[in-house]
Amino acid sequence: MSPEAVEVEVDGRQLKLSNLSKVLYPESGFTKGDVLDYYARVAAVMLPHVADRPVTFKRFPNGVDGTSFFEKHVPAHAPAWVKTATVPRGGNSRSAREGDITYAVLADRPTLVWAANLASLEFHVPQWKVGDGKDLPKPADLMVFDLDPGPGTTVVECCKVASWLGTELGRDAMAAKTSGSKGLQLYLRLVPDSGDSNELAHELARKLERDHPEAVVSKMKKELRTGKVLIDWSQNSPVKTTIAVYSLRARPQPTASTPVTWDEVDACARRGHPEDLEFLAVDVLRRVDEHGDLFDVVLSDL
Numbered sequence: 001m002s003p004e005a006v007e008v009e010v011d012g013r014q015l016k017l018s019n020l021s022k023v024l025y026p027e028s029g030f031t032k033g034d035v036l037d038y039y040a041r042v043a044a045v046m047l048p049h050v051a052d053r054p055v056t057f058k059r060f061p062n063g064v065d066g067t068s069f070f071e072k073h074v075p076a077h078a079p080a081w082v083k084t085a086t087v088p089r090g091g092n093s094r095s096a097r098e099g100d101i102t103y104a105v106l107a108d109r110p111t112l113v114w115a116a117n118l119a120s121l122e123f124h125v126p127q128w129k130v131g132d133g134k135d136l137p138k139p140a141d142l143m144v145f146d147l148d149p150g151p152g153t154t155v156v157e158c159c160k161v162a163s164w165l166g167t168e169l170g171r172d173a174m175a176a177k178t179s180g181s182k183g184l185q186l187y188l189r190l191v192p193d194s195g196d197s198n199e200l201a202h203e204l205a206r207k208l209e210r211d212h213p214e215a216v217v218s219k220m221k222k223e224l225r226t227g228k229v230l231i232d233w234s235q236n237s238p239v240k241t242t243i244a245v246y247s248l249r250a251r252p253q254p255t256a257s258t259p260v261t262w263d264e265v266d267a268c269a270r271r272g273h274p275e276d277l278e279f280l281a282v283d284v285l286r287r288v289d290e291h292g293d294l295f296d297v298v299l300s301d302l
Contacts, residue, residue, distance in 0.1 A: 004022075005017065005018045006020065010040070010113050011109050013079070015110060015114055017117050019032050020033035023063060025252070025253065025254050026063060026064070028252075030254045032119065034254070034281070035116055035119075035121065035254075036116050038248065038284075039248075040109065040112075042246050044109075045288055046245065046246035046247075047107075047108065047112065048299055049245050049295065049299070050106045051105070051107050053130065054103030054105060054125070055105060055125050055244070056070055056072050056123070056124040057070070058071075058123075058124065059118055060119050060121050064252065070124075074104040079114065082111050083111065084102050084103060085130040086102045086103075086133075087103060088101075106123065121249070121250050122247050123244040124247075125242065126239075127140040127141070127197065139192070139193075140197040140238070142189060143188040143197045144185055144187050144201075145165055145186045145188075145204070146232035146235045147184045147185065148179075148229065150229065152226055154274040155184055155268065156274055157215065157229050158184040158229050159266070161231065162184055163265065163269060164211070164216075169204075175296075176260050176265055177245050178278075180243060180249035180255045181249050184260075184277070185242065188298075189299075198233065198237050202233045204231075205231035206218050208231060216228060217229070218230070253280055255278060255280055258284050259294035260294065264276070
């Protein structure tokens, strides 16, 4: 076995890990071994949010400065114990004309570490769960508002828009997280039979646009976004995915999609410092040690 390959046991599963010293984030020197360590340690709080959702990997075999690709189909070499879910392509259970996609599901820590060992830095999931695996995709159990800052704006303006959304929907029922990139995302747990979550989110985005036309846009056209925050409601489509909470991002530094409190959202809006909501992997692990899972409100039964 290569000196760069080691065999380890993770929660009773045998894994072969490779290229641990390979630098995946050149600007910081963050290695593949560091990535694996992060995911192994954050698994306890990350898994409850992804363990029943089909996952799309975004892989960076040569690091964040190299070529990347999305992988939806579970790799053929996946261990037999990796949970999977087969979903009609296009998200239409009644039509398989375009074929099916068999996704991996990050059901446990060994699967998360195995996936990270493929240089999957980012994990993207939909707003619905696999459940019994029949009639997929299931109705959404979450609604997401992806707040994307346009040219001339930052996460500071996203925090201001988040506050307006919190007023509309009730802060206590919502959870906020950074995208790990430039924006902010708000999640609302849905009760069963809530209706078309994509259309509901679209209606709310249009309302905020009418109420705050100087600051909010709900249309995707890039020429409309300068100086405004796009409320990307379309992430609620059953065929769309959003970066998973606690996932790393392929940025120059190893940032992660990090849960934040409403106090932190308000403080960022007030202070005007985007760096207040920039968190590296090491920051996330420290926050988990101090506060536990700040995103757990979306796990509560309504």
